Amino acid sequence: MSNEPSSDHVQSLLRLKRYERPAEGYDTLAEQTVAAFHRQALHRARTITIWQLLKEKWQSLRPVTAVSLAALPVLMAGLIAWSYRSADRSTLSQTQASSASAVELISSSPVLTPNEKIAPAVQNVSEQKNQSPVKKTTVLPPATEANPEDSNIIIVR
Amino acid sequence: MPPEPTELTDTELIQLTLAGQTTAFDQLIRRHYSRLYATVYHMTSHREDTIDLLQEIFARAYRSLDRFRGESQFYTWLHTIGVNMTLNFLKKRRRRQPSLSLDALDPSIENDPELNQATRTRSPAKEADLKDLQRKLNAAMQSLSEDHRMVVTLYDIQGHQHNEIAKMLGVSEGTVRSRLFYAHRQLQSQLDEFWKP
Secondary structure, eight states: OOOSOOHHHHHHHGGGGGGEEOTTOHHHHHHHHHHHHHHHHHHHHHHHHHHHHHHHHHHHHHHHHHHHHHHHHHHHHHHHHHHHHHHHHHHHHHHHHHHHHHHHHHHHSOOOOTTSOOOHHHHHHHHHHHSOOOOOOOOOOOOOSSSTTOTTOOOOO | OOOOGGGSOHHHHHHHHHTTOHHHHHHHHHHHHHHHHHHHHHHHOOHHHHHHHHHHHHHHHHHTGGGOOSSSOHHHHHHHHHHHHHHHHHHHHTTSOOOOOOOEEOGGGGGOHHHHHHTTTSOSOHHHHHHHHHHHHHHHHHHSOHHHHHHHIIIIISOOOHHHHHHHHTSOHHHHHHHHHHHHHHHHHHHGGGGOO
16 A cells, blocks of 8 residues: 555545634624725725815816816907907007107197188299299399300309 | 514625615625635634635725626626625735734634544644644645635635636636646645645
């Protein structure tokens, strides 16, 4: 008969492990596990609650953020336009000031009606315009023999 | 008068748990603790690791309870979670030297005829021998790979059927049988001193 253990021997030997019992006893350990389960469940519930709160907070903020992000180009364009407009406005205010002076000038200037007489100075001008152009010539005395070149010649020294 | 939780079936307790009664899950823990403890302990051979793992396993089972379809027994489903978590734990633990912490032996071991038959050639100092045998047996178990140790634990110690083990481990029955054969061969070579006169 061989002393080599067979597979059956091994299986019989492994029965020993069925008799191993935890020192504390299964009941005590089971109760410890129940308590641990409740601790973990409570911790998980708390974690979930905090996470849920954060999630809800994020969801409440998200539309605003999303709108903000979507509107960013528009906002930037608006900002740029506003800056241009404000720059224009300062230029415009100067222009308006000069315009105002122009308006003042215009308003202070006499307004002519068709039947009104034209001012004399203006009238003279118009009269002059109506006259035929007159050439103003200086007639020099006729040239003499002593000074033959005098006639009609201006000598610049 | 409502029935006591101990009188309810697993399925009823699961339904109550899913309805929000966590105390129903307490009963499931108490009901399945000892068998699951044995499986995990025989894999780890470490009491504290086993207790920690069991807490994690039951917590995971609670979180996944709504995915239990009832296609298998709750016990099998729970064991599948336990087996996978234990294997993952052992892969992580492999880096550090596993230390054996032996559970006390049940005194009724003296009345087990098969074990007495297997160890009858031993010396008269039976108690000391049993402790020695327990230590050697655990060391031999630890020398097996996790996959081989698991099939030995589930088949030889826990008494599961091949098809149940295959389902728990997600492998074929042929693989389970093959692993068992190899594991037994390895254990034989390590424990042969217990058959020498």
